[in-house]
Amino acid sequence: MSKLEIVTDSITCIPENLLQELNIHTVPYYIHRGSEVLRDLVNIDRDSFYKWLPQATQLPTTASPGPGDYMQMYQRLAEHEGVNEIVSIHMSSKASGAYQAATVAKSLIAEALPRLKVEVIDTLNVSMCHGWMTIEAARAAIAGMSLSEVINRVRAMIPITKMIQTADTLRYLYLGGRIGKAKHLIGSLLNIKPLIGMEDGVIVPLGTARSRKQAYRMMAEMIEKKIGTKTRIKIAYVHAAALDEVLKIQELIEARFKVVESLICELSPALGVHSGPGTAGLCYFPVYKPE
Numbered sequence: 469m470s471k472l473e474i475v476t477d478s479i480t481c482i483p484e485n486l487l488q489e490l491n492i493h494t495v496p497y498y499i500h501r502g503s504e505v506l507r508d509l510v511n512i513d514r515d516s517f518y519k520w521l522p523q524a525t526q527l528p529t530t531a532s533p534g535p536g537d538y539m540q541m542y543q544r545l546a547e548h549e550g551v552n553e554i555v556s557i558h559m560s561s562k563a564s565g566a567y568q569a570a571t572v573a574k575s576l577i578a579e580a581l582p583r584l585k586v587e588v589i590d591t592l593n594v595s596m597c598h599g600w601m602t603i604e605a606a607r608a609a610i611a612g613m614s615l616s617e618v619i620n621r622v623r624a625m626i627p628i629t630k631m632i633q634t635a636d637t638l639r640y641l642y643l644g645g646r647i648g649k650a651k652h653l654i655g656s657l658l659n660i661k662p663l664i665g666m667e668d669g670v671i672v673p674l675g676t677a678r679s680r681k682q683a684y685r686m687m688a689e690m691i692e693k694k695i696g697t698k699t700r701i702k703i704a705y706v707h708a709a710a711l712d713e714v715l716k717i718q719e720l721i722e723a724r725f726k727v728v729e730s731l732i733c734e735l736s737p738a739l740g741v742h743s744g745p746g747t748a749g750l751c752y753f754p755v756y757k758p759e
Contacts, residue, residue, distance in 0.1 A: 472553040472615055473545050474606045477533065477566055478508040479559060479739040480599035481706060483731060490606035493545065495537050497566075497738035501528040508738035517737040518709035518745045530738045532566035538573035539580075546577075546584045553615045554586045555605055557622060559598045560669035561590045587615065589622050592669035596704035596733050596751035597629040625753055632674060632690055633706065633749025634661045634683040663687070680748075684717050687750060688724055695754045697725055703752040704731040708740040713748035721750065728755055 476482075478496040487494060497508040506512040508530075538556065545551040556574070561567035567590040574586040591598045601622045608618045661683040663674040674690065677683035695701070703721065705714035714732060721727065735743060 470553050470615070471549075471551050472555065472609045472618065473549070473551045474602060474609055474618075475538070475541055475545070475554055475556040475570075476598070476602045477558060478736050479564075479594070480602050481596055481704075481733045481735050481739065482599045482603060483733055486603065486731070490603060490610065492602060492606050493541060495533045495541050497533060497736075498531040499528050499738055499741065500531065502526075506737075508736050512737050514709075514734050514737060514740070518740065521741065521745055528741050530741055532564045532569055535569045535572040535576060538570045539576050542573060542577045542584065542586055543581065546581050552584055554584065555609070555615065555618050555622070556586060556588045557598065557602045557605060558588065558590060559594045560592045560666065562592070562669035563594060563671070585615065587619055589619065590669075591622070591629075592626055593629060593631065593666055595631055595633075595735065595739060596706050596731070597631045597666070597753075599704060599733065600629055600702060600751060600753055601625050629751065629753040630691075630694065631665050631706075631749065631751045632663060632687045633665075633743070633747055634663050634677070634680065634687075635743055635747040663690075680713065680716075684720050687717065688720055691721070691725065691752065700726045700728045700755040701752050702729040702755055703727055703750055704733050705750050706733050706735060706748070708735045708743055708747040709745040710748045713746070714750075717748060717750060 473493060475493045478494050482492065496510050499506040499508060499512060542554055545554060556570045558566040558570055567588065570588045574588050577584060577586060591601050604625060605618050605622050608621050661677045661680055663683055663686060664671055665674045675686055677686055705718050707714040
């Protein structure tokens with residue numbers, strides 16, 4: 469009987485209790501802060517990082533795990549846990565080298581452990597959009613679905629899983645080189661709250677608001693325009709040191725839509741360095757079939 473496991477990266481931002489419950493295996497990103505080389509959520513935690521970040525004179529840089537990091541994970545699962553099938557799920561290949569590194573690792577492990585089958589998926593997304601795909605894949609694996617069924621479930625989610633987020637500034641995205649097609653928003657007035665999302669693996673502008681309150685209303689309107697108010701949805705409220713703000717979003721959204729599952733998730737340092745403290749938003753997908 470096949471034993472199938474799910475591998476992903478620390479930047480999914482999936483809550484720790486859910487990672488453990490679903491037996492999801494994460495490979496940490498790297499954070500370079502001056503002369504320090506940190507591993508995301510291993511030797512740097514969210515609280516201390518977000519307290520430090522606004523005072524930083526130079527932003528840290530981040531790097532995806534390398535092929536060796538993924539190969540080590542695949543090998544450990546195969547040799548120590550008896551796994552013979554792995555679905556490895558990664559953020560947009562247009563924003564990170566994780567997918568490419570995992571693909572190289574897949575080729576290398578095929579030579580060392582030919583009985584191990586690894587499938588690598590580019591979600592063309594980020595944050596808890598990537599996270600939701602990982603969660604649903606893990607649930608499918610636990611339910612006994614085959615490798616192809618798990619892969620098909622993830623791929624079906626890619627075009628329908630959406631992110632909307634806002635922040636007080638796009639400074640962090642700009643300095644980190646992750647601004648995508650939203651560069652023109654950099655020159656906006658300081659009191660403008662930009663809304664951004666991701667389309668085809670690239671960050672895109674979704675609009676601007678005059679206040680956070682208006683930005684949150686716009687988020688709700690965007691969801692309604694996309695899928696209506698009667699469609700059941702799963703949603704993750706994501707933030708970076710801004711719990712009070714996502715609770716406001718949650719109250720607004722759950723009074724308006726049929727939310728069948730919701731999570732509150734804080735961005736990991738490796739992802740939060742690009743959005744900055746104060747970021748708040750959501751990642752959702754419609755659930756079209758009864759569960």
